[in-house]
Amino acid sequence: MKQEETVGDLDQSVGYVLKQVQASLHAAMDEVLRPLGLTVAQYACLELLGQHPGLSNSELARHAFVTRQSMNVVLRRLQERGLLTRPAHADHGRALPTELTQAGQSTLRTASVAARAVERQIFAPLSQERQHRLHEDLAACAAAAGAPQP
């Protein structure tokens, strides 16, 4: 079973190594979040709410790159656990502004520490300067892919 079999042509694809790093990151995040009783999607939801309180279900879904139906079940589970609150009905429109409870903020703090440690470790092979460049390059691609219509 050769492991060092002169890395195939697929490793020459930027998209392939991108997927590879993303898979590693997701697996490592899942490993540290599972003991806390959180999935990666649930953590993403908490982190978004911690930094942008009052986001609605649909807005959270867009920022987490899932459908609003999927985010809906995430929100309901977190609400059952008392980590966040949603008004029963909106005052203006249909959007229900969501906010973290005290327990939610506490859980978020613990999870955020673990998650950021994982991220730091994944990108450790790169110097601070290279990490910054990587961030810039990825952000440029994301911005272009997000609005190619105009």
Place this chain on the structure above:
Amino acid sequence: MKQEETVGDLDQSVGYVLKQVQASLHAAMDEVLRPLGLTVAQYACLELLGQHPGLSNSELARHAFVTRQSMNVVLRRLQERGLLTRPAHADHGRALPTELTQAGQSTLRTASVAARAVERQIFAPLSQERQHRLHEDLAACAAAAGAPQP
């Protein structure tokens, strides 16, 4: 509904923008592959077999970042469609070496052209030099994440 709300702190996370680009790439790939009757996972399987004929189910699963159970159903569907062949039982060991049929190679060529066009477009905002740097940096992270045990 402010869209330009001074981009939150999460956009400062490398892992977040990484996920963002990966989601965009996956969505764009799915869009061009679906008319060909292929999912992204099925295309990845064909591409791997095109570049490394004779890979087994487990080896394909590792290179595609899924479990062997998931890859198993992918292989079975592709085999039903006559795009690849697997011996009924292995001569040596239990690994079943898989290979593409003529139809499989033909389908792969069409899909590969579309997929590489998508990838080229996603990373178009970056110069050739920056794309090369991006590839190097991601590969370094992937290599470090793949073997952190020693």
Place this chain on the structure above:
DNA sequence: CCTCCTATGTCAGGGAACTGACATAGGAGG
């Protein structure tokens, strides 16, 4: 005022991935 049009929340169903478990083939070590 009335009519589209979009956005949002929600329900129902299906697909794709994962975890857990089992049996088997080959090699390593005593």
Place this chain on the structure above:
DNA sequence: CCTCCTATGTCAGTTCCCTGACATAGGAGG
């Protein structure tokens, strides 16, 4: 030779996410 140990293929069950559909709230335009 016999005993672990690992790797592989496969079956069963569960969980997560997606697509499709519906009802509703607010705004745009005639």
